Amino acid sequence: MALETIALFPDKEPVERILDVGVLYGWRVHLLPELSASAAAGLAATTLVKRGAFLSEGGPFQGTQYEKERTWTVGIPLEIRVQLKDDRDWGGGFVSLVGNVNNVESYGGLMLGLYFGKR
Secondary structure: OOEEEOOOOEEEEOEEEEEEEEEEEEEEEEOOOEEEEEEEEEEEEEEEEEEEEEEEEEOOOOOOOOOEEEEEEEEEEEEEEEOOOOOOOOOOOOEEEEEEEOOOOOOEEEEEEEOOOOO
16 A cells, blocks of 8 residues: 655645555455455555745745655554446446554545456
8 A cells, every 4th residue: 555645736845745655464355246345454654744944935936945854654554445346347446445543643534446457
């Protein structure tokens, strides 16, 4: 599992971001032939970049400058997923609740997606 937030046109620099790379292990159960649910947890290395003290005001093409504070921690990534398959060989979709519990900045979210592959 990897997660990184990205700002396309930042007005403040550095851009605050989280990068999470982890390994999860879990279980999957088939609720119906077309519907399954899974839960997974594991360990992850999480890197955070935050803004520190103010340095300078930005110009027309540059954001306001702050000190870059970088930190990392070990976290516990979590994922709960409900996955729908159609009766064709290709396609489908899923909804996941994802998160990472750690001692610096825990987070959670909702992920919607499509997958492609042969059953």
